[in-house]
Amino acid sequence: MKTIQGPGIFLAQFAGDQAPFNSLDSICKWAAGLGYNGVQIPSWDGRLFDLEKAAGSKSYCDDVLGTIASHGLKLTELSTHLQGQLVAVHPAYDLLFDSFAPASVHNNPAARTQWAIKQMQFAAKASHNLGVKQHATFSGALAWPYVYPWPQRPAGLIETAFEELARRWKPILDEFEENGVDLCYEVHPGEDLHDGSSFEMFLDRVGNHPRCNLLYDPSHFVLQQLDYLEYIDLYHDRIKMFHVKDAEFRPTGRQGAYGGFQPWAGRAGRFRSLGDGQVDFGAIFSKLTQYGFDGWAVMEWECCIKNSEQGAREGAPFIQRHIIQTVDRAFDDFANAGTDQKMLRTLLGMEGNPK
DSSP, X not given: OOOOEEEEEEOTTTOOSSTTSSSHHHHXXXXXXXXXXXXXXXXTOTTTOOHHHHHHOHHHHHHHHHHHHTTTOEEEEEEEHHHHHTTSBOGGGHHHHGGGSXXXXXXXXXXXXXXXXXXXXXXXXXXXXXXOOEEEEOOXXXXXXXXXXXXXXXXTHHHHHHHHHHHHXXXXXXXXXXXXXXXXXXXXXTSSOOSHHHHHHHHHHTTSOTTEEEEEOTHHHHHHTOOHHHHHHHHTTTEEEEXXXXXXXOOOSSOOTTGGGOOGGGSSEEEEOTTSSSOOHHHHHHHXXXXXXXXXXXXXXXXXXXXXHHHXXXXXXXXXXXXXXXXXXXXXXXXXXXXXXHHHHHHTXXXXXXX
């Protein structure tokens, strides 16, 4: 067994135009002051990071790592959640998702897809240049509008969607293979990869690609009422990243998993700051440690009630309390009487019997 690294913090929900959140140097100083040991960088945020420059310049990457290290931190991973989303977009979401891309590709879905694919290629090279071995992203979605089977889905619709999704992602996965980086999909509602079954459908179509892996975030499974502990049992060999995010699900006579079109604070299922929800993190950290996960435990803050800065202050000690320092000897070694082959045979009643 190995010890999970952490605590880390995903900077996406904290970056802003005001200090200390408007530059990599100042936000790292802030994170270190709260007790974090690592930062996960959203690659789309130009206030913190230049993805294309990182893909082409090792010296720029060395400067980024130097800035992070000057505050006693490490880079955990890069993220391309927004760019990965744009690798596959159903037309129903074109106008909404255009905001994730530069204006030059707005109202041009084909150009936007190519831009997103190029961004993913940059991400593979940048991760390699930065010396990180995992990368976080979304899969995007072509089939999501048809997630509920009414009206009845025509035969082959979902299969066709997943074949196209795999066709788009396979060359990207190959690029990550060339750069020695695991591509970790955050399994998430709104993505075609939103649970274990849909991930398996995709994994099969990319030929069980060795770089096709998972970012584990239990909060999304609470909202779906999926067994997030058994999920670890099923997919631990593919789980390479971990977002520590809490959630709660409290159904009423008015609404359940679909939320009744209510705002986040009024939904039966909602994200919460660490410790305020229903996720059993003690069991999660134990199970991940049992399976030898040695990646980073990275806090992702999303809460419709608690202030983000309070959530960040509370997040580092919460994660630190849950990290398990693994054993280096059996707890009952004190009672070890020692054995040899003769004793083993005697204990089994085999002495005197033919060998």
